[in-house]
Amino acid sequence: MKRTHHDLLAWQEAIKLVKVTYTLTQAFPREEKYGLTAQMRRAAISVPSNIAEGAARNSTKEFSHFLILARGSLSELDTQLVIARELAYVVDSADMEAVMDHVFRLLAGLITSNQAVNKP
Numbered sequence: 001m002k003r004t005h006h007d008l009l010a011w012q013e014a015i016k017l018v019k020v021t022y023t024l025t026q027a028f029p030r031e032e033k034y035g036l037t038a039q040m041r042r043a044a045i046s047v048p049s050n051i052a053e054g055a056a057r058n059s060t061k062e063f064s065h066f067l068i069l070a071r072g073s074l075s076e077l078d079t080q081l082v083i084a085r086e087l088a089y090v091v092d093s094a095d096m097e098a099v100m101d102h103v104f105r106l107l108a109g110l111i112t113s114n115q116a117v118n119k120p
Helices: 009-025 036-055 060-086 094-118
Strands: none
Touching: 009 036, 009 060, 009 094, 036 060, 060 094
């Protein structure tokens, strides 16, 4: 049985973001395995997970709440990427930044759309 979140472009792109994050963090220093590497991977995984959980809820208000949580995780990941660049763990983050920007825009659109539905 296919779940409704599989049809959401935001979820599909967030899955791509997880893959990009895992690929990028593979090159991090070994001592970061339980530090920045783990933090970035958890934040990335949280984005599609929150989209999926929200899509499974019974109301657009709840869905919006989980989309906002997903956006928060995306902002965490953005901050962690900045830290990784500052520590010189990452040389080229353009691909990841492009996917993050796309997911952010998709989330913003879904949040706006859901909020319009919730207005009396």
